[in-house]
Amino acid sequence: MKYLCLFFLSSVCVLAVTASEPDSTKLEVSVEIPQLNVSEYHRPYVAVWVQDTNRKVVANLAVWYQLTGKTEGEGTKWLPDLRQWWRRSGRSLELPVDGVCGATRPAGKHTLQFASNDKRLASLKPGDYVLVIEAAREVGGRELLQIPFTWPTKSSIEEEVAGETELGKVSLSITP
Template sequence: MPNSINRRRFLEQALKGAAALTAAMSLPQLGSAFAATSTPSKAALPSTMELAINLALAQPSGFRYNRPYVAVYIEDAQGNPVRTVSLWAETSRHARYLTELRRWFSESSDLIPTVSSPTRNPGQYTLVWDGKTDQNKPTPQGEYYVCVEAAREHGPYGLVRQKVTLGTAPLKKSLDTSVNPDLSSVSVEYRKKA
């Protein structure tokens, strides 16, 4: 009889430990831990290449115009944030409108103090992603989403989000901006660094 009690206690303790481990680690973390051990690592993006994101803010119509808040960022193929390239927003007086950048804000709002800069007037702008994460680590070659999210106080909201495949070959691509009238054009160019 003592052996069956010891086995029972052992099984109870083992189950409690497994439950605690499961509670401590979320399922995505478990999945990525298993994926990291079962799949070979991909080669990093070449350090000699960069992704230029060209965007044009449209000239407004009407007399009252608030410059849009714009977040330009990169996501991996699963939609997880990789790098915030730039955030144009008023952070001192109207920080409440940052929530209008819905997708970016839900994942990366803790980066506001380090990546924000003033809003911009209508015109052409070029931003460059060096192929690294927000933690300054190299990223693997593969598929990424280029995201340009724009929102304006008392104005429209729109998210331009398109997949690109980055490796060793150059690439040029125009993105569809019909979802937001504040963006007249967005294009990307994967190129050698100047």
């Protein structure tokens, strides 16, 4: 219950209770990093963000890169290899970004979950957007996948795309 109000009207007590349901829209992103059979394997750097129809970044959801090294910030040296993310958002950020940046992930399926009141999504205005996932690997390749969606949604959305080299299946699920 968000509000509890008592009103007294000519010797009659009226109890008014107003309950406000929190916005319960959930956005879930699943990113698969494939196991590659190569002689020199390095975990990929991955950026996940939401952009508007003008290709402007409106929310950085995750950036996975090498956080530890021999010298401070050593892992950031390779972030420009995430070319699209770097040009649109990365170079203007002070890294690491709290709650966004994390260590590179091993091969496997990784899930990100966000509620609509998460600070990364709270400023999304109703409209059309694109979820973008970019991966780049040292001594490897680059890959960029996109999933368009509308925010907010009145019914559940399930979309999936598949990468060819650096990314496996990537899915977006939005439930109102």
